[in-house]
Amino acid sequence: MNKTDFPFDDFKLKKPIIHMKNIRKSYYIGKPNQLEILHGIDLTVYEGEFVAIVGESGSGKSTLMNIIGALDRPTEGSYILDGVDINKADDIRLSEIRNKKVGFVFQTFNLIGRQSALKNVELPMLYAKVPAKERNERAKQLLEMVNMSDRMHHQPNELSGGQKQRVAIARAMANNPAIILADEPTGALDSATSRTVMDIFHTLNKKHGKTIVLITHSNALASECDRIITLMDGRIINDRKGGGTDA
Amino acid sequence: MLDNIIMALQSLRANKMRALLTMLGIIIGIGSVIAIETVGNSLSGSITDSMSGFGASNITVSITEKEDDDANTSQGVRMRLFRPSNPDESDLITDTMLEEFRTAFSDKIKHITISESAGSATYTADSDSATLTVTGINDEYIPAQEVELLYGRVVNNNTDADKKLCMVADTFVSDYMGLSPYNAVGKELSVKISSTPHTFYIVGVYKYEEAESLSAMSGRSVTSMYIPLSTAKTISGANKNYSTVTVMATPETDITKFIDIAEEYFASYYTLNDSWTVEASSMETLISSLTEMLDTVSLAISAIAAISLLVGGIGVMNIMLVSVTERTKEIGTRKALGAPKSTILMQFIIEAVVICLMGGGLGIALGTGLGAIACSVLGYSARADVESIIAVVVISMAIGIFFGYYPANKASKLDPIEALRYE
Numbered sequence: 001m002n003k004t005d006f007p008f009d010d011f012k013l014k015k016p017i018i019h020m021k022n023i024r025k026s027y028y029i030g031k032p033n034q035l036e037i038l039h040g041i042d043l044t045v046y047e048g049e050f051v052a053i054v055g056e057s058g059s060g061k062s063t064l065m066n067i068i069g070a071l072d073r074p075t076e077g078s079y080i081l082d083g084v085d086i087n088k089a090d091d092i093r094l095s096e097i098r099n100k101k102v103g104f105v106f107q108t109f110n111l112i113g114r115q116s117a118l119k120n121v122e123l124p125m126l127y128a129k130v131p132a133k134e135r136n137e138r139a140k141q142l143l144e145m146v147n148m149s150d151r152m153h154h155q156p157n158e159l160s161g162g163q164k165q166r167v168a169i170a171r172a173m174a175n176n177p178a179i180i181l182a183d184e185p186t187g188a189l190d191s192a193t194s195r196t197v198m199d200i201f202h203t204l205n206k207k208h209g210k211t212i213v214l215i216t217h218s219n220a221l222a223s224e225c226d227r228i229i230t231l232m233d234g235r236i237i238n239d240r241k242g243g244g245t246d247a
Numbered sequence: 248m249l250d251n252i253i254m255a256l257q258s259l260r261a262n263k264m265r266a267l268l269t270m271l272g273i274i275i276g277i278g279s280v281i282a283i284e285t286v287g288n289s290l291s292g293s294i295t296d297s298m299s300g301f302g303a304s305n306i307t308v309s310i311t312e313k314e315d316d317d318a319n320t321s322q323g324v325r326m327r328l329f330r331p332s333n334p335d336e337s338d339l340i341t342d343t344m345l346e347e348f349r350t351a352f353s354d355k356i357k358h359i360t361i362s363e364s365a366g367s368a369t370y371t372a373d374s375d376s377a378t379l380t381v382t383g384i385n386d387e388y389i390p391a392q393e394v395e396l397l398y399g400r401v402v403n404n405n406t407d408a409d410k411k412l413c414m415v416a417d418t419f420v421s422d423y424m425g426l427s428p429y430n431a432v433g434k435e436l437s438v439k440i441s442s443t444p445h446t447f448y449i450v451g452v453y454k455y456e457e458a459e460s461l462s463a464m465s466g467r468s469v470t471s472m473y474i475p476l477s478t479a480k481t482i483s484g485a486n487k488n489y490s491t492v493t494v495m496a497t498p499e500t501d502i503t504k505f506i507d508i509a510e511e512y513f514a515s516y517y518t519l520n521d522s523w524t525v526e527a528s529s530m531e532t533l534i535s536s537l538t539e540m541l542d543t544v545s546l547a548i549s550a551i552a553a554i555s556l557l558v559g560g561i562g563v564m565n566i567m568l569v570s571v572t573e574r575t576k577e578i579g580t581r582k583a584l585g586a587p588k589s590t591i592l593m594q595f596i597i598e599a600v601v602i603c604l605m606g607g608g609l610g611i612a613l614g615t616g617l618g619a620i621a622c623s624v625l626g627y628s629a630r631a632d633v634e635s636i637i638a639v640v641v642i643s644m645a646i647g648i649f650f651g652y653y654p655a656n657k658a659s660k661l662d663p664i665e666a667l668r669y670e
Binding site for chain 2: 066069071072091092095096097098099100104106110112113114115123124126127128171175
């Protein structure tokens with residue numbers, strides 16, 4: 001596929017989902033010693049983009065991801081996620097933002113044990129107070145989408161790694177969030193299942209126009225994305241277009 | 248809410264043994280409270296039942312030592328030391344007092360009965376021996392106590408005075424004398440009262456009425472042998488006159504008021520007496536003081552059970568803290584998925600409450616079972632105390648909330664980033 005065939009080539013016309021300006025994050029380790037992890041990040045991600053954030057460990061990737069996912073607030077700078085100012089949100093508002101705007105996919109899947117795949121997918125909708133019947137129907141649809149319908153009543157310990165991650169992706173999509181935030185989603189998977197998972201992300205991106213932020217240290221995976229942002233020592237040192245994929 | 252309860256049950260099922268051990272403190276605590284309450288309830292219930300059979304409208308008037316005003320001074324103590332502990336004949340209630348009292352309140356008094364115990368008598372038959380309570384009675388006693396005469400006649404204090412005549416129970420006659428009640432009248436009855444042999448003539452046989460509490464306490468029915476009052480006094484060597492009389496009020500009389508009136512009336516005879524006065528009380532006051540005593544006992548045992556509940560509660564708190572630590576990553580995930588603090592707090596409190604309620608439920612079952620067993624051993628019909636069962640449910644919930652709050656609050660305050668990173 002040629003680059004010019006991308007429907008979202010001209011990002012500027014698109015709605016910004018993530019809009020960060022001069023984000024700084026510091027931690028206090030003992031009173032006088034302030035450790036700054038992020039030294040002023042400016043980042044804008046538009047609707048429908050598939051962005052990879054790459055960097056060595058210690059580059060500030062995780063800190064940036066926590067801020068993007070509204071798990072943490074920046075020390076300085078402004079961050080607007082899908083039109084909501086994160087800086088002004090209190091804890092209750094932050095959990096609401098995480099619930100409705102962000103879909104998390106973790107390296108270790110983080111499914112809730114002793115709860116069926118279906119219940120796991122329903123969980124974010126439960127927190128969003130979606131009525132039981134609607135919750136159940138949507139969860140079934142989402143599991144169908146990731147091809148897990150036949151195992152929806154299985155508990156996490158009865159599923160393989162790849163299956164767990166597919167359930168986790170369905171769960172991330174539960175409240176139709178503005179972004180999917182995937183932290184090393186294939187880090188614990190073998191190459192074949194990694195491929196399946198990545199294909200699901202591409203489908204979500206292409207077919208459903210979902211904005212996806214993928215945090216990875218694998219350059220191979222990053223190169224599949226539309227845009228690759230390289231982080232080093234708390235700064236963005238490179239922001240380039242990726243190769244995309246033929247999927 | 249329902250989801251939280253289901254979730255709590257799932258987590259309990261995953262750690263069955265742990266959950267059961269955690270509940271044990273609660274089960275034992277609640278179980279002992281319920282068992283005690285059941286026994287206490289049954290006991291006071293049957294005592295009240297049998298006592299009211301004796302007649303709650305009876306007022307007992309008895310002489311009592313005066314409380315010295317200077318009781319606490321050294322002189323008061325000395326006075327009490329030198330004072331005779333037994334009342335003189337002049338200190339006792341006289342026939343004159345009773346007659347005057349009866350005249351003054353003729354509309355309120357149905358009967359005045361006097362009974363004087365002459366100790367217990369032992370009757371020895373061929374192989375068996377029986378114990379009889381020897382009671383000297385006045386003429387009004389038999390009708391007042393509704394004793395049913397089967398054969399013969401009642402003892403009469405005028406014509407039978409100082410004579411060794413008696414009335415015995417039909418069961419005594421048939422069980423120990425081997426006679427039919429009809430044939431017993433006119434027979435001799437030889438007994439030993441405090442090892443002195445006495446021979447009485449049976450003039451009447453009455454129908455024995457079993458009083459539940461008395462038979463339950465002694466195991467074997469002890470019947471009364473009624474003799475003339477004067478005979479009883481001769482045997483026991485007691486003074487003439489009476490230390491205790493029982494006044495039966497008419498049904499329309501307000502007992503509580505009449506007790507005070509009677510006490511005041513008799514006390515007026517004693518204004519000049521240095522050491523004695525009279526006191527009036529009724530079965531009702533006796534029952535209430537008895538119930539009060541039972542309540543005190545069960546309160547004391549409940550206090551011990553409360554300590555067990557406290558220990559159980561701490562156990563619940565401990566296990567909840569373990570559970571929170573174990574599930575740190577899960578809590579982080581839930582927070583990342585958008586669970587607010589309040590939801591996490593609620594989830595863990597409900598889990599603690601579910602543990603405590605299940606413990607409470609098992610405790611109720613255990614306690615009711617133990618209570619029923621104890622009651623059947625003691626010979627009372629078991630009565631479950633509904634009030635305390637409701638109280639137990641409320642208490643278990645309260646324990647769950649109280650001891651679950653700290654771990655739940657800890658869980659709700661976890662930093663999602665730290666929690667997600669927890670291994």
